Amino acid sequence: MPHIRLHDxxxxxYQDYRIKDFGDLTIADWYTITNPPIxxxxxxxxxxxxxxxxxxxxxxxKLRRMRPADVEVLMSALGKMLGEATKAKMDEFTPxxxxxxxxxxxxxxxxxxxxxxxGQWADLNARLEGxxxxxxxxxVVLACLLVEQGKEYDGADLDARIDAMRxxxxxxxxxxxxxxxxxxxxxxxxxxxxxxxxxxxxxxQLQQELTALQPDGDGSAPSTASQS
Numbered sequence: 001m002p003h004i005r006l007h008d009x010x011x012x013x014y015q016d017y018r019i020k021d022f023g024d025l026t027i028a029d030w031y032t033i034t035n036p037p038i039x040x041x042x043x044x045x046x047x048x049x050x051x052x053x054x055x056x057x058x059x060x061x062k063l064r065r066m067r068p069a070d071v072e073v074l075m076s077a078l079g080k081m082l083g084e085a086t087k088a089k090m091d092e093f094t095p096x097x098x099x100x101x102x103x104x105x106x107x108x109x110x111x112x113x114x115x116x117x118x119g120q121w122a123d124l125n126a127r128l129e130g131x132x133x134x135x136x137x138x139x140v141v142l143a144c145l146l147v148e149q150g151k152e153y154d155g156a157d158l159d160a161r162i163d164a165m166r167x168x169x170x171x172x173x174x175x176x177x178x179x180x181x182x183x184x185x186x187x188x189x190x191x192x193x194x195x196x197x198x199x200x201x202x203x204x205q206l207q208q209e210l211t212a213l214q215p216d217g218d219g220s221a222p223s224t225a226s227q228s
Contacts, residue, residue: 021084085174
């Protein structure tokens with residue numbers, strides 16, 4: 001795993017900071033860096049500080065006290081890593097019919113419409129409906145669509161398989177999910193339903209907050225009639 005040697009403002013000495021190239025990241029690592037998303041309205045510089053902190057685990061206060069040249073080295077490396085992630089999602093990719101990870105070989109559906117079962121999509125819909133964190137979507141999709149070679153999908157041990165998927169290389173997972181989206185409309189439809197349900201939930205939460213702000217919290221609209 002590569003290192004970057006930087007001047008440490010606390011000790012006054014040079015220190016090696018371990019960084020992960022995109023090819024070294026797992027799904028869990030990727031979501032540690034990218035979630036929650038950077039808030040809107042944050043400057044590009046502040047956003048870079050936040051992403052570097054998540055990626056290299058340097059406290060933001062310490063990062064601010066580092067030499068400008070050192071921070072520029074980190075930003076350049078971060079930009080390279082994020083560029084590789086974007087390329088992984090954009091490049092045309094056709095997976096092999098199987099792939100092996102951690103001594104387990106999985107069958108990869110080459111057509112998500114024809115090579116999957118009703119049970120897989122039923123479980124995927126059910127699990128997405130119960131999600132409270134968007135970052136969990138990718139391992140859920142992969143756990144439902146990938147099946148151990150030589151076995152039929154039966155929905156057993158789904159929680160354990162979702163946890164196992166978090167350890168998959170992020171580069172392969174992003175490419176594979178992009179392939180699933182491109183190979184049919186079913187996954188797109190499922191994700192659209194999930195995103196719409198999340199939007200409705202957010203609107204309901206907002207309505208509850210607005211209702212609570214009204215006089216006496218009784219839910220009635222404030223009167224504009226004049227008093228006689």
